[in-house]
Amino acid sequence: MSTATATPRSTENPQRKPDLRHRLAERGVDARLLLLLPGLILVLVLFVYPFLYGLGLSFQPTDGGGPLENYRRFFSDSFQRDTIGTTLWLALPAALFNVLASVPIAYRLRGRFRGKRLLTTVLVIPITLGTVLTAEGLLNFAGPAGWLNRALAAVGLIDDPLRLVNNYWGVFFSLVISGFPFAFLLVLSYLSGIDPSLERAAASLGAGRWDRFRLITFPLLVPGLATTFCLTFVLAFSVFPSAILVGDPTGSTRVISIAAYQAAYEQYDYPLASTIAIVMGFIELAVIGLVLAGRSRFYTGTTGGKGA
């Protein structure tokens, strides 16, 4: 990289001012930035352009009316509007549960012990299941004649089978099975990124186990938890196949992605489908924005992890 005192190489430049290439290079712009191009083009062509196209389409309702007609239609129809609440009512508790349940478990498992690798692997396995196997499994296992109800009845805990599938709970369980391992892995890695000597220092000053967690580890972990929450929330918010397979897709689990899908592939109303997709994106980004804004109120510097 050239320095500010570099003399101009070009003789055509009458002023003693570095030529354009040098001035750009000083700011970090040179031919090597071309390496960005393939990735950038892909993102622009396959993500930004379709997104803008969809945005434009959403303002061109099929049946006429003003540009905002589709949005009016969506928000004035309670069958459509309520999908927002349904989705949030599933995604927020599921994401919160996954993150909060991960913290104590990861806190226990962060040290080195025999069988850690095995346990981590077992906890990762649900990622391989896929929504369909999870759905089939939940229907078989937690269904009215499944092992779970059978076992609960056998020990006399219940008289009538619990209704755990084809409703809200079925989808919730499937979000936990697929989301928890993911949240756990992330939380575990954020926890291992916190320098253990900080806690040891606190211990040497007489802080108890709970105080060490509350005053040292937890505040350092909060930014990581916020990120984990966002990523788990994205997964849960876009719930689609399991809402159909183990849920009640016409009622209590008619999530917003089902509404978008139906508009596109059952009514072939692409402008309305784009509208719903855009609404969905905005709500999701709003939640993430809130979480990240909250996160910035906490300490976000280095956590002095083992290798950071």
Added chain:
Amino acid sequence: MAWLVWGAVALFLVWLLGVVGSVLVNSFGERWFDTWLPAGWTTQWYRQAWTSFGLFDVIVTTLEVALAVVVLSVVAGVPAAYVLARRPFPGKQVLWFLFLLPIMMPPITYGIPLATVLYKVGLAGNLSGVILANLVPCVPFVVLTMTPFIEQIDPAIENAARMSGAGTFSVFTRILAPLLLPGILASSILVLVRTVGMFELTFLTAGPTSSTLVVALFNSMNAAGIRAQQSVDAMAVIYMLVMLVLLVTALRFVNPTQLVSQVKEEPPE
């Protein structure tokens, strides 16, 4: 407190075992109604799933899509990750945001407009549409997972190579690529796992001959009553095994916790 945590882990594992176990048992079961276990055991559902779902073709399609996505997203993602990890330049924040956005958005939100565009230009309903759609989250994913690996390489090595007259291309192929190989392998396998498991984007863009395993599974389960539930279960088991092989391979190359923050565990003695 400790027993509570272990209790929760145990509960989760029992639950998991029940879910996976009941699918496994059902896929080998003959008739299974109101009893603990099926009346008898058989492998006919696997044979039936193999032939009636055309599983061989579906698996071939899945692998074609996944391999194409892996190659393309590595080719596009690694150089971009290199620039983003190494260089300050104007507009870098905007670019970072642009690369992060597809990962932070639910696939349906951009999948529907993308499918609409792809149908308009005639690219949807076939393999290329499925591959293109899957590139959207995968290229950013490669950028994200490669960044820590690139940051670990001492820039002095590259500078030395440049000093000795190597151009960008040979720096990439002779210096960076070998050093980055573990990272490239890791993110390739993760992209592979992601693509094989990616439902929404494939579902929105696939035609009858370009369904991958997940989509074929969903369709067969959603069209309830047409096929025996047990053969859907058999197919789900096959899917799980494919994913399991991929994931276990991935875990040999990456410590999953390393993807988020750089964790150096003390070396085992």
